[in-house]
Amino acid sequence: MSLDIFRLDGKVALITGGNRGIGLATAKLFGEAGAKCLLSARSETDESRALCEGENFAFVPGDITDPATPGKLVDATMEKFGRLDVLVNNAGVADGGDFHNFDDERLDRIMSTNLIAPFRVARACIRPMLDQGAGSIVNIGSISGYVANKPQLQVAYNSSKAAIHQMTAVMAFEYASRGIRVNALAPGYIRTRMAIDGMEDPAMSKVWQENTPMGRFGEPEEMASCALFLASDAASYVTGATLVADGGYITH
Incomplete structure (x- = not known):
């Protein structure tokens, strides 16, 4: 077996939350593996802007919670690169506080960004993947979908990520026979802007x-x-899985 199964030559990826952190790092690595990538976020960063100066990358700004954005991102990907093979459903926000004081405005922000928007983005991406008869979706969940974090209190965030894990499993079941794999990645505490204040x-x-x-x-x-x-053919027999990458956090 060749290590070429880890490559993404000829593949096109859409990466939400692609302007920094996990999304930007993923775009860079996918590019090294041969993929073309369309990145999206509310705004560019200097680093994402520099990356997208290359011909194999593009950036489309968008509010992922706007119901029209997922379709626009898919259309932009198809127009720019002609196909869509991989979705990395990465955009998300975090918020915490006492459950009994967690107001509806903050609840709506968490659920609309972390659950409803990824649902809509995946739904939009499934359509061209069905036409191609192949595709791979990677939903970004969290160890927070498995545990009660401490010392911070964040029941809404944890609930949204647990829902992403379940959404992943059910999507995988539905589309396995049609050539589309759906998996999730559950990071632990990663050095990103979302976690830096706590770190x-x-x-x-x-x-x-x-x-x-x-x-x-x-x-x-x-x-x-x-x-x-x-995302790659190295995981060709993997679907419906949530890969936990947390330094062992959930082992105890």
Whole structure:
């Protein structure tokens, strides 16, 4: 067996939340593996702008919670690159606080971004994949879909990520016979903007690292390599799975 099964030559990927963190690291690695990538987020960063100067990358701004955005992203991908083989459903937000004080505005923001928007994006991407008879979807979940995090309280976020894991399993069941694989990646504490405030808080950082058997935080590039595995033919017999990449956090 050749290591070429990890490559994405001739494939086109749509990556939401692609302007920084896990999304941007994934785009870079996919590009190295031969893929063309369309990235989307509310706005560009200097790093995503520099990446998209290359002919194999493009950036389309968009509010992922707008019901019209998923269709626009798929149309832009098809117009730019002519096909759509891989979706990395990465865009998300985090928020926390006492359950009894968690107001509807914050609840709506979490669920519309972390669950409803990924549902709509996947639904839009399924259509060209069905036409091609092949495709791979990687939904970004979280260890928070399995555990109650500590010391922070974040029941809405955890619920949204647990729903992503279940959505992944049911989608995989529905489309396995039609050539489309659907898997999820559940990161632990990764050094991204979403987690950086906690990582820079000595008390919180201490708890997080003490509860991670490997004793350190993960890097976006480590999540990108997991996403590449799930997206590539190296995972050709893998569907409906949630790959946990957390330094051992959920083992205890």
